[in-house]
Amino acid sequence: MIILAATPIGNLGDASPRLREALSEATIVAAEDTRTAVHLLRALGIENRPRLIALHDHNEREKAEEVVALAVDTDVLMLSDAGMPTVSDPGFHLVEAAVAAGVRVSAIPGPSAVITALAVSGLASDRFTFEGFLPRKPGDRRAALRALAQEQRTMVFFESPNRLAASLQDVAATLGDDRRVAVCRELTKFFEEVKRGTAAELAEWAAAGVKGEICVVIAGAEARAADPETAVDQVLALVASGTRLKDATAEVADATGLSKRDLYQAALAAKPAAPGKQAGTTANGSGNAIRSTLSSD
Template identity: 50%
Template sequence: MDAPRRHTETTTAALTLAATPIGNLGDLTDRVKAVLHQADIIAAEDTRSLHKLLHAAGVQFSGTVVSHHEHNEAESSKGLIEAVRQGKNVVFVPEAGMPAISDPGYRLTQEAIAASVDVTVAPGASAAMTALVLSGLPTDRFAFEGFIPRKAGEKAKALAALAAETRTLIFYESPHRTAETLKAMAQAFGLQRQAAVARELTKLHEEIARGTLTELIDWAESKTLKGEIVIVVGPAPAAAQATFDEALAQVRALVEGGERLKAATRQVGQDTGHSARELYNAVLADR
């Protein structure tokens, strides 16, 4: 384990991970502005966005701008780490938000630490944390899940594994897949699970929709969504802590009592947080 370090302002060459605004230019901190101004090299996920940001924020910069993205990060990371070793101050900036969260800064950070290069962070706005706070859902325990799989089967499997999660869950999603993902969440978590969808955070047209997954599906299908999307899903109810076998037993009891299998699995899925589809398939497999 690395020895703990006291935080001090970086005076020697280092890799700095700097946050950029998620929408509102005013969220660019004075510290990040200073870091960008003093950098010898700025590695940007999107160089065009970086130049626009520097111009809009009035940051004077005379160093070198290089591209560092998911398609070149393996080779780029080596060059950036070597630059720090040669005494350069290198700054990585994502297209928006905190660095190394769902962007190529993560691999760069890993490799810099492995190479014993000094790494520090100039923090700022985060879409995940902003949406969590605005959601009105529990914030004492939460988990960031990032982007979930695009394919229906993989998505259903990933969500089913989270159905009984007792922490608030945070997801990123693209606007054109939001309604479909909300439907998959309703299938896995239950129609009445509380959730929120945030878009255009900190921008002029910021919007936050709150309600059950059923209500949010109707909301998403009623409009053309644009901008970055964050979905926040509330924790499973206490009853969802029942095991899958216990939930399956509830389904069998309802069916024996005359309930139709599909209706029984839907009801138990809503009550326990287990996937109604998986309960349905499990009962059929036993027949």
């Protein structure tokens, strides 16, 4: 099988017993950087010296089938330089090829900069999206941020320390000076630091220069109340496509910030009447009550 193994993102003490055992027994290791893999083995005091295959961004597509062919007969351990392979690291094309070939894929879970940054950010963690690295070019970066302007989930990014100040300035310019941000630096390492504040405040702080591995966590946009009648139309469209009224109401209420109860009542009032009944009328009144019902919340 292919075994995706999470490696420490800074602190060697985070190497799990399963990782140590797998490294001790591996005969073949596919590594983002074979030099880093050798350093990890030595740092953990593991004497095993498996066959090492370089598998990185520049050769993964070409090497994937070769590695999968090896995994038919023996376990192949996949390592990225830090964290979980495939998460903004090599490994996806290998997994894709393994799935296509019917070769089993498993994982040894462990350290993740994305989850660690989210956990310590102080921002909402119940719903989030990982966006990888922002584009290098300023115009492309601002366009990417504008596309995320209405994203209500917390967003996690990786960023180069050399581009951090410019990226935070663009966050302030596109998402608002007061958008809440956490910059997580050198996670799990001796100089770990989490700086929290508004986009404008952190852009000013980063202008002096920041070093180390960086994760940026940005609060999602606040829900904006939609036009009440448009919201009801959205609910009815979902119902027409087969969604239960209760579920459709909850989905639109979450997206718009409108009251779930009032939206449900307004949608009932607007539903086409059954045969023999007057359309647009319920026990709460006529369809004209839709706007007043929702607007009064």
